[in-house]
Amino acid sequence: MNIVVLVKQVPDSSAERSLRTDDNTVDRGSASNVINEMDEYAIEEALRIQEAHGGEVTILTMGPEGASESIRKALSMGPDRAVHVLDDALHGSCALATSKVLAAALGTLGADLVLCGAESTDGRVQVMPHMLAERLGIAALTGARKLTVEGGSLTIERQTEEGYEVVAASTPAIVSVWDTINEPRYPSFKGIMAAKKKPVRTLSLADLGVAPDEVGAGGASSAVVEHSKRPPRSGGQKVNDEGEGGVKLVEFLASEKFV
Amino acid sequence: MAEVLVVVEHSGGEVKKVTLEMLTLARELGTPAAVVLGGPGTAAPLVDKLSEYGAAKVYAGESADLDGYLVAPKAAVLADLVRSVSPAAVLLGSTQEGKEIAGRLAVKLDNGLLADVTALAADGTATQVVFAGSTIVKSQVTRGLPLATVRPNSLTPAPAPTTAEVAPLEVAVDDSAKLARVVERKVEPKGARPELTEASVVVSGGRGVGNADNFKLVEELADLLGGAVGASRAAVDSGFYPHQFQVGQTGKTVSPQLYVALGISGAIQHRAGMQTSKTIVAVNKDAEAPIFELADFGVVGDLFKVVPQAAEEIRKRK
Ligand SMILES: Cc1cc2nc3c(=O)[nH]c(=O)nc-3n(C[C@H](O)[C@H](O)[C@H](O)COP(=O)(O)OP(=O)(O)OC[C@H]3O[C@@H](n4cnc5c(N)ncnc54)[C@H](O)[C@@H]3O)c2cc1C
Numbered sequence: 402m403n404i405v406v407l408v409k410q411v412p413d414s415s416a417e418r419s420l421r422t423d424d425n426t427v428d429r430g431s432a433s434n435v436i437n438e439m440d441e442y443a444i445e446e447a448l449r450i451q452e453a454h455g456g457e458v459t460i461l462t463m464g465p466e467g468a469s470e471s472i473r474k475a476l477s478m479g480p481d482r483a484v485h486v487l488d489d490a491l492h493g494s495c496a497l498a499t500s501k502v503l504a505a506a507l508g509t510l511g512a513d514l515v516l517c518g519a520e521s522t523d524g525r526v527q528v529m530p531h532m533l534a535e536r537l538g539i540a541a542l543t544g545a546r547k548l549t550v551e552g553g554s555l556t557i558e559r560q561t562e563e564g565y566e567v568v569a570a571s572t573p574a575i576v577s578v579w580d581t582i583n584e585p586r587y588p589s590f591k592g593i594m595a596a597k598k599k600p601v602r603t604l605s606l607a608d609l610g611v612a613p614d615e616v617g618a619g620g621a622s623s624a625v626v627e628h629s630k631r632p633p634r635s636g637g638q639k640v641n642d643e644g645e646g647g648v649k650l651v652e653f654l655a656s657e658k659f660v
Numbered sequence: 661m662a663e664v665l666v667v668v669e670h671s672g673g674e675v676k677k678v679t680l681e682m683l684t685l686a687r688e689l690g691t692p693a694a695v696v697l698g699g700p701g702t703a704a705p706l707v708d709k710l711s712e713y714g715a716a717k718v719y720a721g722e723s724a725d726l727d728g729y730l731v732a733p734k735a736a737v738l739a740d741l742v743r744s745v746s747p748a749a750v751l752l753g754s755t756q757e758g759k760e761i762a763g764r765l766a767v768k769l770d771n772g773l774l775a776d777v778t779a780l781a782a783d784g785t786a787t788q789v790v791f792a793g794s795t796i797v798k799s800q801v802t803r804g805l806p807l808a809t810v811r812p813n814s815l816t817p818a819p820a821p822t823t824a825e826v827a828p829l830e831v832a833v834d835d836s837a838k839l840a841r842v843v844e845r846k847v848e849p850k851g852a853r854p855e856l857t858e859a860s861v862v863v864s865g866g867r868g869v870g871n872a873d874n875f876k877l878v879e880e881l882a883d884l885l886g887g888a889v890g891a892s893r894a895a896v897d898s899g900f901y902p903h904q905f906q907v908g909q910t911g912k913t914v915s916p917q918l919y920v921a922l923g924i925s926g927a928i929q930h931r932a933g934m935q936t937s938k939t940i941v942a943v944n945k946d947a948e949a950p951i952f953e954l955a956d957f958g959v960v961g962d963l964f965k966v967v968p969q970a971a972e973e974i975r976k977r978k
Contacts, residue, residue, distance in 0.1 A: 414928065414932070415927075415928055418791040418792075419791070419794075419795060420795060438910070439910070496766070496773060496775075497766055497767065497771075497772065497773065500767065522909055523791070525775075525776065525909075526776070527756065527763075528762065528763030528773065531731065531732075531735075531760045532764070532767050534732075535735075535763070535768065536767055538836055539839065540839035540840045541732075541760075541840060543730070544756055546903075556843070561845070562755070562855065563671060563672075563845075563847045563848070563850075564846040564848035565846050565848070566843075566844060566845045566846065567842070567844040567845075568842050568843060569840070569841050569843050570839050570841065571839075574839070574840075580910050621802060622766070622770070622772030622773070622801065622802060622803040623774060623802055624802050625797050625799045626798050626800055627797075628795055628798070630796075631789065631793060631796050633794075633954075634935070634940070634953070634954040636952050636953050636954065636958070637955060637956035637957055638956070638958070639952055639955070639957075639958040639959075639960060640957075640958070640959055640960070641947075641959075641960045641961065642959050642961025642962065646960075646961040646965065646969065646970075647959075647965070647966045647971075647973055648969060649959065650941065650957065650959050650966065650970045651973040653941065653956075653957040654885075654918070654974075657918070657939055659861065659885060660885070
């Protein structure tokens with residue numbers, strides 16, 4: 402089974418993040434950039450499937466030059482190779498345009514299974530797998546906390562508001578995974594060394610047959626018109642518990658009409 | 661006035677609160693029209709409630725195909741409806757299903773998508789809160805109509821009674837939309853507590869709660885306040901409480917009137933899920949815990965002393 406894992410580089414969610422003031426895009430210089438955390442679970446799942454069923458695992462990333470760092474990191478976990486969609490015209494692309502580019506790239510890779518994280522820590526939108534499935538005409542199984550592969554049939558279990566559901570599809574398909582699905586491995590020293598030599602192919606928009614005006618800020622289907630820092634919440638009253646803490650808490654709740 | 665389509669979120673024959681919020685919002689943008697998508701018989705029990713909140717029309721798409729597969733058939737029916745009525749805007753809940761339908765709709769219509777909005781103005785400008793609640797963004801769709809997913813608890817639903825006209829929708833689902841088949845749906849009993857993302861009060865416990873058994877304290881306070889129970893990731897990872905109750909960046913985003921954090925340090929990824937709560941209260945034994953930076957009221961102390969005392973005090977006052 403040939404698997405492609407979508408990996409996105411995002412600004413570290415533990416650090417202060419912001420949007421740029423010149424073009425309203427994510428400021429990649431303001432925080433260190435890391436692999437979107439949930440994507441590591443997708444990589445882990447791909448490697449486990451490969452261990453059980455064979456085939457190749459390819460990392461697919463769309464992003465600026467600096468994303469190559471995350472690609473090496475992803476490869477150090479064990480995947481075989483990577484494809485980096487890199488083109489200056491992509492800067493400022495909306496989700497819709499991103500899905501067009503990734504769908505075109507996936508079209509050239511012919512994967513049986515596409516895996517990705519359920520959401521990214523910067524956008525948190527969760528739409529990408531369904532956008533890709535819609536474009537490629539394949540099934541999308543989203544938010545998996547468990548994935549079972551048997552030949553060409555895939556079954557996932559996913560959490561719902563009411564409980565959980567079991568959903569099935571045949572390959573080719575895209576599956577997004579939640580961070581409850583597994584425990585990602587740490588890259589070994591050997592893995593890190595091997596990653597340096599693994600093939601990373603760069604694809605431009607021209608290679609994919611996507612016109613530059615379909616992507617980027619110019620081709621965006623939505624636009625940020627302004628942004629501002631939210632005034633930080635200021636801490637309010639803080640009391641030390643000297644035997645009365647619980648009562649004081651309730652007095653506050655009562656003053657705010659919660660009790 | 662043009663119609664504003666509101667895709668109805670429902671569960672167990674009841675309209676979910678986020679739908680009432682969307683209908684309230686839709687009234688500012690045009691004439692609200694609710695769209696019910698589900699198996700046969702789904703719409704009937706929902707119509708009264710939708711009328712009460714101002715839905716002039718209820719489009720009822722009912723078919724076993726809408727229920728038996730993941731979102732793709734729903735998106736197909738919705739796309740046909742949008743093409744035929746040319747609404748002023750389309751609103752969906754910012755829930756897993758709402759976002760997934762919206763994503764497919766955006767591709768089908770080649771239409772921009774505004775995700776997770778907390779407000780939408782009549783001119784189509786949406787407000788979003790991003791990066792762990794630190795940044796406010798105003799954005800617009802520049803291709804197509806305003807298509808937005810609305811974050812639950814972003815506004816207070818207000819009734820505006822009317823009598824909705826029910827319009828059945830033709831449902832013809834192509835095989836290409838039937839690729840992800842729902843094999844089984846398990847409903848897990850969740851008791852009388854309100855749903856986490858909809859609750860007006862949320863009481864959450866963190867690693868400081870110590871173990872699963874102690875979470876009874878958190879539950880007790882939640883019940884006394886009529887709230888839902890939440891948990892930090894550290895509490896979930898330690899097995900104190902189930903994952904579906906996790907609040908934060910990789911869990912649920914909540915925006916209640918009152919958020920109570922017990923034994924939670926207030927890491928940025930936790931704040932991402934609760935920062936927009938109206939009032940925040942924290943109990944933590946570490947006076948330096950970052951949670952106090954955002955708490956309107958904080959008690960520095962041992963939660964095992966403070967919480968039982970607070971519970972007792974609430975009982976006394978009832
Ligand atoms: C990509 C990513 C995503 C993440 N997503 C999430 C997420 O969705 N949600 C989330 O919550 N976290 C998330 N985290 C983890 C987050 O960084 C923190 O590790 C986590 O929130 C800590 O949980 P905590 O506050 O319960 O535990 P701790 O940070 O260990 O804090 C426990 C607190 O309890 C206090 N305490 C201990 N005993 C008592 C007592 N007896 N009485 C009173 N106070 C006591 C301590 O003083 C301490 O402040 C994520 C991290 C990453 C990297």
